[in-house]
Amino acid sequence: MDWMKIGSAVLLIMMLFMVYPRVKHELKHGKKGSQKEWIGGLALLGGVAVFVWLLAKSM
Amino acid sequence: MRQNAPVIERTRTSGQSIEINKVLKNTYLLLSATFLFSAAMATVSTYLYMPPMTYLICIGLSFAIIWFVLPRTANSGSGVLVVFAITGLMGFGIGPLLNQYLAMSNGSQIVGTALGGTGVIFFALSGYALMTKKDFSFMGGFLLVGLMIAIVASLANIFLHISGLSLAISSVVIMIMSGFILYDTSQMIHKPESANYILMTVSLFLNIFNIFISLLHILGFSSDD
Numbered sequence: 001m002d003w004m005k006i007g008s009a010v011l012l013i014m015m016l017f018m019v020y021p022r023v024k025h026e027l028k029h030g031k032k033g034s035q036k037e038w039i040g041g042l043a044l045l046g047g048v049a050v051f052v053w054l055l056a057k058s059m
Numbered sequence: 060m061r062q063n064a065p066v067i068e069r070t071r072t073s074g075q076s077i078e079i080n081k082v083l084k085n086t087y088l089l090l091s092a093t094f095l096f097s098a099a100m101a102t103v104s105t106y107l108y109m110p111p112m113t114y115l116i117c118i119g120l121s122f123a124i125i126w127f128v129l130p131r132t133a134n135s136g137s138g139v140l141v142v143f144a145i146t147g148l149m150g151f152g153i154g155p156l157l158n159q160y161l162a163m164s165n166g167s168q169i170v171g172t173a174l175g176g177t178g179v180i181f182f183a184l185s186g187y188a189l190m191t192k193k194d195f196s197f198m199g200g201f202l203l204v205g206l207m208i209a210i211v212a213s214l215a216n217i218f219l220h221i222s223g224l225s226l227a228i229s230s231v232v233i234m235i236m237s238g239f240i241l242y243d244t245s246q247m248i249h250k251p252e253s254a255n256y257i258l259m260t261v262s263l264f265l266n267i268f269n270i271f272i273s274l275l276h277i278l279g280f281s282s283d284d
Contacts, residue, residue, distance in 0.1 A: 005217050007115045011122065012214045016207065018126055023203040033197025041198055041241065044187065048180055048237045052230065052274065055176050056281040059169065 078251040083189075085256035086247060089142060090263055096143055097150030097264075104154020105161070117152025121145045125261060138257040146264055153272070160279055169282055173274040181267050184237055188244035195238075195245040202238045209235060226280055229273035236266040236273075 033041070104113065124145050132138040160166045188195060209231050216224050243262050247254045 004112065004115055007112075007119065008217050009214060011115070011119050012210050012217075014126075015122070015210050016214075019203065019207055019210070023200070023207055026200040026203050030200040031194075031197045037193075037197055040193070041195060041238070044184065044241065045234050045237055048184070049230070049234060051180065052176070052233055052277060055172060055274070056277050059165070059172065059278050059282045 079248055082247050082251045082254050082256050082259065086254075086259045086263065089139065089256060089260040093142055093146040093260060093264055094267075097146040100147045100150035101153050101157060104151045105157050107154065108158060109151075109154045111155045111159075114152045114155050117148045121148040121152070124148075129258070129261065133255050133257045142257055142260055142264075145261060149264075149268055156272070156275070160275060163279065163282065165282055169275065169278045173271055173278055176274050176278075177267055177271040180233075180237055180270055181240060181263075184240045185244045185263075188241050189248070192248055193245065194249050195241040196249065198238050198242050202235055202242060205231065205235045205238075222280070226277065229276045232273045233270050233277075236269045239266045 121144075124141060129138070129141055129145070132141045157170060160169050163169065209228055212224065212228050212231075216228065240263065243259060243266065247259055
């Protein structure tokens, strides 16, 4: 079990190192959305949240 | 000169449209094939009752391939084989996890619901992005920051063992991966020239895989058993 913990931690730390440069690049050069675009995008994610909540409730 | 302008514009638009259709067709075809292969590998792993360590080893190996092998092969025919290796390993890796859930009294219902729920989320979001052709590239930074926060929280929870935090991480991961489905699909529509179908397949596969694992966790937690 301890090996599982160590292995998972190593994998997650590696993921952080791999994701960080992309985060930095995206925050610097990524497209900025308008308020309307954000509302549309977040509404869709809200819909997913409601769907997952309904699925969990049905169990 | 003036009369030529619309013709050039129309030709460019038509060429771009062919490019979009090609990327979309190749991505969805490869995605379907890799899902069937991954499901077959998961079935084999479930029947073999692989030990829990299999999950970590397979996920670790598949990420190593994604980071070090895939970028070098993405533009060649061997990239397709690499995609099958990644998805096959991931499918084989979830065998012990599926056995854990299937051992519960309503295990098959949990696994079936998670599978169906993942399918509904993917088809609804991908379908929405394809139909409306909206550009979701503005979400990139937000989703990547969210992913980093989720990774740090998961890292902390390996040692903290807080079940509430683990549930919150799973919920956040579903939201982030759903956002990535929108982001990746819109990338294929708006930047077909830079969207490589092999990389897009792996990206969409990872989104769906993470949604399935997180949904499995949430449904298993909310089940009475």
